[in-house]
Amino acid sequence: MATAGPDLVLIGGGHAHLGVLADWVRNGRPGGRTLLLSPHRHARYSGMIPGTAAGEYALDDGLIDLAALVRFAGAELVLDRCAAIDPDQRIITAKTGRQIPYDLCSIDTGGVGQARVILGDDPRILDVRPIGDFLVRLDQRIDGASGKGSHVVAVGGGAGGVELAFALHRRFESIDARVTLVAGEPGLLPGFSRLAQGLARRAMARKGIELIEEDARFEEGRFMVGDQSIEPVDLVVASLGGGAPAWPGASGIAVTEDGFIAVDRHQRSLSHPHIFAAGDVAQRQDITVPRSGVHAVHTGPVLASNLRRTIVGEVELQSYRPRPASLYLISTADGKAVASYGPFAAHGRWAGRLKRWIDNRWVASFANLERAV
Structure with a gap:
């Protein structure tokens, strides 16, 4: 490495990385520096996007203050986008041309639009x-x-x-x-x-x-x-759904046939174990994990634990294993929602209220973290 860089660089402010930063706030940042590379000061919770589009929420209701969360986590924010990684030299190249050396890297940028394709x-x-x-x-x-x-x-x-x-x-x-x-x-x-x-x-x-x-x-x-x-x-x-960005495969990181970063049960790259990936940009190779916000959120605490353990030199890592069924709440934009859990389903106002309570609670949890610091 040409110059001393952060011990950990988080690329992207996706739902799993929000979980990592929340863990840093609650439990203290592990030794060394952490840097978040993201083009946005705010992260938007995908679960509230349809409700906002319908006029049920104000435009800012689903926003998480990423800059404040990074600050309270004791990390650094760089407003830029990843363009490439040299996984052997451990250098990230941002879209502006800035080069960021790193020891450990985690990627949670989400997928890219594929409508026109x-x-x-x-x-x-x-x-x-x-x-x-x-x-x-x-x-x-x-x-x-x-x-x-x-x-x-x-x-x-x-x-x-x-x-x-x-x-x-x-x-x-x-x-x-x-x-x-x-x-x-x-x-x-x-x-x-x-x-x-x-x-x-x-x-x-x-x-x-x-x-x-x-x-x-x-x-x-x-x-x-x-x-x-x-x-x-x-x-x-x-x-x-999200397609795979081109830069991980072009950077020499192992990817699937359709371009998603291939990771093991610990969310580590199959080709470069010092690189972790989660969310829509990654694909587990041991089991099938659907790409959805539900699983990205649940992956966050496991990813946080594995990054923390890797930083301090532990070899025993955790694995996110989805439950046999997940609760999905699909808003029908009239105060109601379809609740689906495995073979069971129902449609009613109670499901709409439950969805709004879960969504608002998740977004508010980050503001509560900031107030607790």
């Missing part, structure tokens, strides 16, 4: 990713699709896409906009129980949200679903 290029596409500025970009695009009778399309049949379809319906209901959810050939809420799928279908039907379970694409300027055009379309909001 999947759907084709068109100016009407609004990709949910990058999540950090999606709501601002949505507000900027609303004016162009706010005429009476506008046709707004949500693309993506997962929980995020379903929540966005409900949120967009509420956002546009005052102008009688038509909202369509294009779930794709895997169908509505793939991987969820039939009961949860049925409850979501019925809620969409009651609101007049059209559901199409075929793949979509832009073809010669027309939005095609299956072999038919559903034009006119004014806005296409895509929630298609």
Whole structure:
């Protein structure tokens, strides 16, 4: 290493890294320096994005003061974006060209938008990713699709896409906009129980949200679903999951066939054990862990423990093992939510209240940490 650098560099302010910083605040930062490399002073909680889009929350309600959290954790914040890593020389190159030496590194940058790769290029596409500025970009695009009778399309049949379809319906209901959810050939809420799928279908039907379970694409300027055009379309909001950024594989870090950082059960890179990764940018190789905010949040404490133990020289590390089922709360943007847990599901106001309580409590937990310092 050319110059002395931080003992630990956290790349990205994702949900797992928020857990690491929270652990540093609660239990003290382990020896040496910690630096967070992130392009944003605030982190946005993804679970509150549909509710904010629907107008249930104010724009700032889902924000976590990343700069304050870093300060209270005894770390340093560098407002920049990672462009490359030399994993052998242990040097990070930021987008501005700054080089940051490190001893230990953890990556939690999230995935990248892939709507234009999947759907084709068109100016009407609004990709949910990058999540950090999606709501601002949505507000900027609303004016162009706010005429009476506008046709707004949500693309993506997962929980995020379903929540966005409900949120967009509420956002546009005052102008009688038509909202369509294009779930794709895997169908509505793939991987969820039939009961949860049925409850979501019925809620969409009651609101007049059209559901199409075929793949979509832009073809010669027309939005095609299956072999038919559903034009006119004014806005296409895509929630298609995160793709892998190019720089980890280009840097020589072991990645999967689709470009995600390949990690073991301790979240360590298979090729470079001094590099850890979590969240949407990583993929466990020992078991399948779905890429969702639920699992990223639960990975945070385990990642914090493993980084702490590695810094102090311990070899016994922990592993995050998902439960057989996770609780999902899918807002229908009317004060209600579909609660799904394994084969069980229900739809009601109690589930909506539970979702808001969990979301608000998680965001407030970071503010409470700051006040406790």
